[in-house]
Amino acid sequence: MIPELGHFALIIGLAFALCLSIVPLIGVAQNNQQLINSAKPLSLGLFIFLTISICLLAYSFTVDDFSVKYIANHSNSLLPYYFKISAVWGGHEGSMLFWVFALTAWTFAVGAFSKQIEKEFVARVLAIMGMIAVGFILFTLLTSNPFERLLPNFPAEGRDLNPLLQDIGLIIHPPMLYMGYVGFSVAFAFAIAALMAGKMDAAWARWSRPWTVAAWSFLSVGIALGSWWAYYELGWGGWWFWDPVENVSFMPWLAGTALIHALAVTEQRNTFKHWTLLLAIFTFSLNLLGAFLVRSGVITSVHSFAVDPGRGMYLLVLLAIAVGGSLTLYAIRSAKVSSPSRFTLYSRESAILIAMSILITATVTILLGTLYPLIIDAMGLGKISVGAPYFNLVFIPLMILLFLFMGIGPLIRWKKARKGELSKHLNKISVFSVLFGIAWPFLFAGEFSVWAFVGMTLGCWIVLAVLKDVLNNAKQADGRWKFSAVPLNHIGMAVAHAGIAVTVIGVTMVSTYEQEINVKMSPGENVNLSGYTIEFAGTKDVLGPNYSAIQGQVNVLLDGEFVTLLKPEQRTYKVQSMGMTEAGIHTNLLRDIYVALGDPLGNNSWSMRLYYKPFIVWIWLGGFLMAIGGFLAILSKRYRKRVLASEQKRNQSNPMVL
């Protein structure tokens, strides 16, 4: 009964979404206030019924209702309750429901926090988000229904959640990622609404900016969590594999990064409108394309979902309607968009334009690398895979170039920089950065390394540039410092840029100085790993709730002093009879010690992989800093201040409304 109620709630949600995508648009066309005003309550109804639906699915998981096919395939009565709940988004069907739920949450939020925006415009935006919801609820209901029953012969026990997904990282990683993916639909809806209205002033850029930055921040956290999870859970010690599914999350992030910069320019300088429109469409399209690539089985990946060509066809049709439709709209309507470009070569506009071009180039090269196996296969030339060498070859040089402009962007003036002004700002910090980059490898390792030099110089350069920018803003005319005078969105930008620098430093240090040892160890033996003594004390058997494991006891010592006891495990999950490596990791800000248990080699000896990973945690810390920066920027008063002003203006000019 409960699953049927969940199913039914989803269908009612579809009805709400259908109304939301039609009624407000009729209202706008006929200038009928009542119909226009219906958009917000409809989005509330949509959100409520999707909440009911996903809660009922989660409830069915907690009570082990294995008559539901999705639950029988992704849960087990022995599974701890928190994994039962996270299993809601552990497979294809449930993750689609979560996707739609997140979409309706954003839709509702846009409706709730848009009092300052023109009602007609909000009605259009909500209607477009309603259309997206219709597409994806229909997809869920028709091809991927998580409430499908296995009646009358249902299993007494479930097949269990994939052991790889039984992990804290997987409880929060997908929700963050989906919040990011779906969040970009707001920017998309704003862009389409602007094209429909034929009205593209700075106001719509200001309205959609906080939403886009929020989506970008969620996506940053989601990607960082995914990378962190791969690092500690897969047991290879790697943190990024250029796997198609990773690429599919990374491309919208790159395009989204370009989009938030284009939006900033559109809002402040009233130019770059075509960039903003196209990037909003492009970013959202990449999300849809990602959903298609991952869920249709067109591309193989370690993250493959259950594959069904029917789903692929549906998603392709959806992609064609959404992207084809919006690009057609752009082709027809964008002639009306006047985007005067009044800036000289030496200006912040130019720096951002170059940075955006680099970001888009990077996105396209990753897209090509991801699709290349498919292109070759489609032309009948065989099966190949594109690996890390290609991506590193094209991506790293582009990023070096990008980071150079990241230092210039915040310090150069809009429109036209005065002669000598830029060099005045940059001379000291560039000299310092280069010296820092040269000194660092000697201080850390005692010898020069080109990559460490490049990475550390750029990291330092980015941080100093934003620091300088904040100081410039804090310095008052009378020469005193007043940090409260720095606008919050400026601080947000500085924190996010610093986050990039932190990640760059982490990546540089790990790739240059990591150490890996593969060794056979018997109890009592020890090896030296970058100054640490790793001592294998033997193994013992441990029993988890749904697995049994052999646990290594590994002492880590530094200069004879005990640092920590690591417990890497080889787990066997009974139900899926799957072997799993659980690495033992000791983390601090300067390094990780990572121990993975390999195969037993007889006489109690084991093959072991030991890694020393300097600064690796910086990679993910940077991701979180970026998100913090994003959220700080959203809190900025500038969005609310102007909002109040515009509201007052509107209320004065139109006292009847309200």
Place this chain on the structure above:
Amino acid sequence: MKSIIRFIPLILFVLLGALLYRGLFLNPQAMPSAMIGKPLPKFELPRVKSEEQLVGRDDLQGNIVLLNVWATWCIQCKYEHPYLLNIAKDERIKLYGLNFTDDRNAALSWLKQYQDPYVFSIFDEQGALGLDIGVFGAPETFVIDHTGIIRKRFAGPINDTVWKREFLPLIETIEAEMAQ
């Protein structure tokens, strides 16, 4: 001219769409399992019914060997078990079991309760052989031909439809090869 430029994104997207459409009809999963075409790896393991007597690769005698991965914790195995009893009567093949990460007493009482279709079952308590041949879960069935080469791996329970579609054609092919 300028209006044509605005259609460029759309045109690019249409090209991409055509590629993706084509991609739907390709099968990247068709990549064969790494073990197919290779001989069964060497092993030395006890049998379920005898702790002392170790068996190895050469003990799997027969022209066409089916190696069925099973366990008592596997519900699908219970489902396919009656059909395995059926297959065991087929003269052309020899059916062996690989009892995978299981408990010996449970396995013994299972064979007693549901009858034993296997010539014998290998007792792979640690899952070592299973890992070597890339077992994901039970049930799985491997087909090994007269030259000792793994020819097929099937994941999931066997029933009449599966048997006729997935196994019989291969058995006939191998028989034809043997006749040559």
